[in-house]
Amino acid sequence: MKPILAAILAIGTCAAQATAAAANPEPRTQNPIPLIFDTDMGNDVDDTLALGMIHALQSRGHCRLIAVTSTKDHPLSAPFIDAVNTFYGRGDIPVGAVRGGVTPEKGKYLGIIETIDDGRPRYPHDLRGGADAPDAVSLLRKALAAEADGSVAIAQVGFSSNLARLLDSPADAASPLSGRDLVAKKVRLLSLMFGAFQPIKGKTHKEYNVIKDIPAAKKLVAEWPGPMVFSGFEIGIAIPYPAESILRDYRYEPHHPLVDSYAAYMPPPHCRPTWDLTSVLYAVWPDRGYFGLSGDGTVSVADDGVTTFAPSPGGGHRYLTATPDQVTRATEAFVQLCSQPPPTKSQTPR
Numbered sequence: 001m002k003p004i005l006a007a008i009l010a011i012g013t014c015a016a017q018a019t020a021a022a023a024n025p026e027p028r029t030q031n032p033i034p035l036i037f038d039t040d041m042g043n044d045v046d047d048t049l050a051l052g053m054i055h056a057l058q059s060r061g062h063c064r065l066i067a068v069t070s071t072k073d074h075p076l077s078a079p080f081i082d083a084v085n086t087f088y089g090r091g092d093i094p095v096g097a098v099r100g101g102v103t104p105e106k107g108k109y110l111g112i113i114e115t116i117d118d119g120r121p122r123y124p125h126d127l128r129g130g131a132d133a134p135d136a137v138s139l140l141r142k143a144l145a146a147e148a149d150g151s152v153a154i155a156q157v158g159f160s161s162n163l164a165r166l167l168d169s170p171a172d173a174a175s176p177l178s179g180r181d182l183v184a185k186k187v188r189l190l191s192l193m194f195g196a197f198q199p200i201k202g203k204t205h206k207e208y209n210v211i212k213d214i215p216a217a218k219k220l221v222a223e224w225p226g227p228m229v230f231s232g233f234e235i236g237i238a239i240p241y242p243a244e245s246i247l248r249d250y251r252y253e254p255h256h257p258l259v260d261s262y263a264a265y266m267p268p269p270h271c272r273p274t275w276d277l278t279s280v281l282y283a284v285w286p287d288r289g290y291f292g293l294s295g296d297g298t299v300s301v302a303d304d305g306v307t308t309f310a311p312s313p314g315g316g317h318r319y320l321t322a323t324p325d326q327v328t329r330a331t332e333a334f335v336q337l338c339s340q341p342p343p344t345k346s347q348t349p350r
């Protein structure tokens, strides 16, 4: 296609989109989506970038992070999350920790919050250890109970340990509902980095988040009472985070927890897949065309952790897809959102 003709067609498409938007204007004041981030913070480093992106989306008024819960059973996982939240000016966001979870090893980057510069912590945080954090399931119940019905989005980017246990949780001081009924009443969407729905190099892939807690993964897909959108292993692989962005886009601070984590995980330059970022982006901006969606169906988890998608109308499960154009757009969105500076104190939306 000749460039001029392509440009004219592009302008036409843009004009049509603008006309459609004018016909269906978004409200001048939007209600930020209440968001829960359930993460295995401390294993791979995409969780850290995803949390930074959530703060950028909150600063823009598009989401409100009501709780973060960790499924990584290391004492520094919850304090690390608290340190990142504090860096972004939101150290009061509640952080819950798994009890008796998986992956107890320290990992490669949680230790950056122990760094001392001239007698002062480089990354201040109030939470000192996982044992000081509330139990994740109790916090999930409390956070859900406080929100409007059908309003909450959850991004699960680690294991299914916390959300599977939430389903079986009994009535408590936060809510008279069972966990399953509380989820059915409050949650609009579970967007999760989970499984694999395309072969990787011609082979079936057993995805990490699933195989580390297979019983919880099986329970979650079988019993979750609302819509689930899965980001399979293949999506994050298809959208690598540009190494040059880590080297040049975060220099507004002498020390940045996202950069320090990235470097501690693997010395730069390298392009890390954006697995967890994809689930966050879809949870907050599902209608912006960054991804395509499969048809409706049902995901199942085999005893060895292999995930399978079976098309079935009314199944309630879909998985993300991405065209080359969407890969380009999502990459740029990730770069701009992850590297967005923290708001100043006077600007910080809570």
Ligand SMILES: [Ca+2]
Residues within 6 Å of the ligand: 039, 040, 041, 043, 044, 046, 047, 157, 158, 276
């Ligand atoms: Ca993760």
